[in-house]
Amino acid sequence: MKRRLKEMEDEAAALREMQAKVEKEMGSVQDPASAATSQANREEVDSRSIFVGNVDYSCTPEEVQQHFQSCGTVNRVTIRTDKYGQPKGYAYVEFLEAEAVQEALLLNESELHGRQLKVTAKRTNIPGMKQYRPCRSNPFMQPRDPFMAPYFFSPYGYGKVPRLRMATRYSPYY
Template identity: 80%
Template structure:
């Protein structure tokens, strides 16, 4: 009798555990579907950003921002964005000041100033050669960088290099007695000449 009671209690405990596991499994499946939906949403947003048609709109947006921005050169290395903003505050409302830095965090010596109105750019150009921290600023209109428009200049062939074509060695145009690529040095004559 006691064994039957123990078996019943064990069966009930297993049934309760099984129900708990089913509830946890259902919750996990709901979380997984929510994560899949979020992942699909983010994937669609990323695909729309990489889409060429959408890329054209981002390029248009970038051009619109650049039409409201100026490039400021010869900025002192100790200048802060707040000081640059105060300097250009008379032109119009400054939206953002960006001082470019290198990989060590040191300023590169130039900045970009973005205004809220495009009319402020013409006013900012009047501040060309104005002084900030004792340095004359160079203010120009910011140009829009187009990706892939970097100029490629092919390298000139070295006239002193020995080229190999189809197994035959082609000699260089002229041999340099000083080694490849070295320019001959002009030396003083060996004997003494006081008037030379």
């Protein structure tokens, strides 16, 4: 029994060493310097990428690549899909050169599969910087003043009010 316990402890120590080695190689330990490097790398990739809106749902990445091939060398085409695998109707195209983005912007309002594409430069998403656009039609979506009283939300849903019931009597025939 002691021999078996010793083998299990040795195996666990070997696994911990292998895990530390892999983490060191992969750089998964996030220090501020590597986070800044990854952010700079992301911004550099985004400067070479474009957003393509109004893409036909039956369009393939190869067709989008063929459409933008005249602008420069296409590195990657990503067509976003929902959780069921259906295309959302927009794509991202990454080029090898940053100059190709300016050429691709000239293809704004060009047609692919009979649909007019909307081509813009890809913006860099900064974590924690959520864009807030207040909704004018719904007062509940307006920015809140911390000194204001909170809004009352009905637990019964929109427009529903609780109905008072009469006390039911016991009936054995139901």
